[in-house]
Amino acid sequence: MSFSGDPSNADQDEQTGADDGLADNGVSDQSEPDTSWSSFVNTRLGSNTPRSRQASPVPSPGLGPTRFSRSDRFANSIYDSSSTSGLGSLWGRKQHLKAHQRAKKKVGRAWYGKKRVKGLAAVIGLLGFFLLFNWMMLLRLQDHGVDERERSSGNSSLASVSVSIRKEWRKFDKGKRPQxxxxxxxxxxxxxxxxxGQSKAAPKDLWQEPFIPASSWKPCADQRNWEPNEGKNGYILVTANGGMNQQRVAVCNAVVIARxxxxxxxxxxxxxxxxxxxxxQFGDIYQEEHFINYLTPDIRIVKELPEELQSLDLNAIGSIVTDEDIGKEAKPSFYLKNILPILLKNGVVHFLGFGNRLAFDPIPFELQRLRCRCNFHALQFVSKIQETGALLLQRLHQNKGHSGLLDHYLVGSYAKEIEKENQNRTKKASRYLALHLRFExxxxxxxxxxFGGGVEERQELEAYRETHFPALTLLSKTTKLPSPQFLRSEGFCPLTPEESVLMLAALGFNRKTRIFVAGSQIYGGRSRLTALTSLYPKLVTKENLLSPTELQPFMNFSSQLAALDFIGCTASDAFAMTDSGSQLSSLVSGYRIYFGGGKMPTIRPNKRRLANIFTKNSTIEWRIFEQRVRKAVRQTKHVHTRPKAxxxxxxxxxKECMCRTD
Structure with missing residues (x-):
């Protein structure tokens, strides 16, 4: 590159300024100051040369007439016109010579000043180009910075963790990108x-709730203020749909409707x-006798229909009511108006495929309390689930000398076995974090x-929707649904396993944290758990902690396996959910609030805020990421009463479920 004010360089500087959006925005060059690097330098040096003149190239001598050549011709013309008289001509020659020298010096100074300015402009332009190039290279190298630090630090733990993650990514980069x-x-x-160990120290509230406001609420749904219901208007049959958690909600709603x-x-x-x-069925998961006896002061419950009603064709007499006949979260008035007449006429009503079909508001106080009483007190797991659940908790807590706060409510008398088993162990009990990956x-x-799987993922999920969610598929063909990008930006998408592990790391959970993962049937298989297992080597599932023999009675029974996950999550020292809309996360977090005494924290992600943070993943620095994630999660840990509906x-x-003590 030349420093002599080459016209090609001057033109290049002009074009660069325009390309960078630094030009005149359509204003004439004569009236608008130059905003290129050259103009900036000239301004700092005190030059006020207009852009149109400054930009004029200074040709080299071999490229045609120059301002020098024009000045020489002008001086020579004066000299020649005065050379014909005696003393006057001599004096004239002297005057002409002086004029010629002055003109030459003047033009020379102008040329030198112009050349100097152009040279400095070129130097600054070169420096600017160098800085720009350096900045671009730093961006290119940013993703590889961790690898360089690994090589220089010599930390084998770091190397193994980062390399294991990168190998997984490179493995798939050769072909289609995985999900x-x-x-x-x-x-x-x-x-x-x-x-x-560069992550900020874990916040103190990771393992605790805001204790004072949280502990001021005590369970009181077991309190009753009414007479038993005789159940004389007929019989209600309920066949609940969904998984274990959806079925649990349906059972509680059915109890309230019966009353x-x-x-x-x-x-x-x-x-x-x-x-x-x-x-x-119900008796394979919950204790039937306890359910019936505990709710006897509220409603009448039997195990079977009377014989005279068992032979009725309920469909023919119009006693079958499906979810299509009942709006979602229908009010009590709907049942009194539409269901009670059928019940009085036929003596029986069958709710087929019953689910979330009873509103939370408005509903009478005692009915709402009955709903809580059923969920938190009447539904207890059968002995085989409690016994295996106790084994799971014993191995999760490791050397725990006493049962946890919620163990008794979850595994009943088997909680004492945990205490007896560990009473001679002197090691400190280990805390564990439960993580529900709702990514089935x-x-x-x-x-x-x-979720990053491209065309193949879209085709696979669409085929699944056509089989299992036909109504959703039909809706997508008849209605313009929100785009996946919009859904993610609004926080409607479940966190991926990769996003979940980033959230935990940013919150401050270190590599020694023991993590129990519920829901092991992750979409995408084992490869989707690579990030979790690499960053948190103490990650376990019920399949890791229980032997094949201990798990054998539950194999092929997803609801019973879900009950074990429920126990492991609910009893944990801290519980993190990835999708606040899932029934398991909802029931677990509520159970921990009800029985936890303000000592059982739950981490709820603000998925809308996190989505905004994750979109910056190609540029954001780790410390900034930590700060923003902690702020987003901390905002969800406030203690407040149930929002309406x-x-x-x-x-x-x-007030229907818990009572204030202050």
Whole structure:
């Protein structure tokens, strides 16, 4: 590159200024100051040369007439015109010579000044180009910075963590990209921060709730203020759909409806689902006798219909009511107006495929309390689930010398076995974090979101929706649904395993944290758990902690396996959910509030805020990421009463379920 004010360089500087958006925005060059690097330098040096003149090239001598040549001709013409007289001509020659010299000096100074300015402009332009190039290279190298630090630090732990993550990504880069999103850079930064101990110290509230306001609420749904219901208006049959958690909600709603209609409830049955493929019935999961006896002061419950009603064709007499006949979260008035007449006429009503079909508001105080009483007190797992659940808790807590706060409510008398087993162990009990990854294929497909798997993923999920969610598929063909990008930006998509591990690392959970993951049937298989297992080597599932022999009685019974996950999550020292809309997360967090005494924290992600943070993953620095994630999660940990129309199972802090002590 030349420093002599070459015209090609001057033109290049002009074009660069325009390309960078620094030009005149359509204003004439004569009236608008130059905003290029050259103009900036000239301004700093005190030059006020207009842009149009400054930009004029200074040709080299071999490129035609110059301003020098024009000045020489002018001086020579004066000299020649005065050369014909004597003394006057001599004097004239002297005067002409002086004029010629002055003109030459003047033009020379002008040329030198112009050349100097152009030279300095070129130097500054070169420096600017160098800085720009350096900046671009730093951006290019940013993703590889962690690798360089790994090589220089010599930390084998860091190297193994980061390399294991990167190898997984490179493995798939050769072909189609897996359903992993684009968080390779952030995962490498998280691995470095955790391995080097550079992550900020874990906030104190990770393992505790805001104790004073949280502990001021005490369970009181077991208190009754009415006479038993005789159930004389007829019998209610309920066949609940969904998985274990949806069925639990349906059972509680059925109990309330039976009381509302003064009906006798037959022990609920569970509908076989092509999704869950589980033939388990109520008595395979919950203690029937306890359920019946505990709710006897509220409603009448029997195990079977009377013989005279068992032979009735309920469909023919119009006694079968499906979810299509009942609006979602219908008010009590709907049942009194539409269901009670059928019950009085036929003596029986069968709610087929019953689910979330009773509103949370408005509803009478005692009916709402009955709903809480059923969920938190009447539904206890059968002995085989409690016994295996106790083994699970014993191994999760490791050397725990006493049962946890919620163990008694979850595993009953088997909690004492945990205490007896560990009473001679002197090691300190280990805390564990439970993480519910709601990333099964049904959730992923129903969300209508995309998770980085491209065309193949979209085709797979669409095929799943056509089979299992035909109504959703039909809706997508007849209605313009929100785009996956919009759904994600609004926080409607479940967190991926990669996003979940980034959230945990940013919150301050270190590599030694023991993490129990519920829901092991992750969409995408084991490869989707790579990030979690690499950053948190102490990650376990019920399949890791229980032997094949201990798990054998539950195999092929997804609802019973879900009950073990429920126990492991609910008893944990801290619980983190990835999708606040899932029934398991809702029920677990509510159970922890109800029985936890303000000592059982739950981490709820603000998915809308996190989505905004994750979009910056290609540029954001780890410390900034930590700050923003902690702020987003901290905002969800406030202690407040149940919002209107929201679930009492998730938000039991309301006068119907819990009582204030202050």
């Amino acid at each position: 992993k999103g684009n968080y390779g850079r952030m995962l490498a930064l998280a691995a470095h921060a955790l391995a080097e 509302l209609l003064n009906a006798t409830l037959v022990v609920p049955k569970f509908l076989y689902s092509s999704v869950w493929r589980d033939v388990s 294929i049904d959730m992923v497909a129903h969300s209508l979101c995309e 929201r679930s009492v199972y998730r938000y039991p802090r309301c």
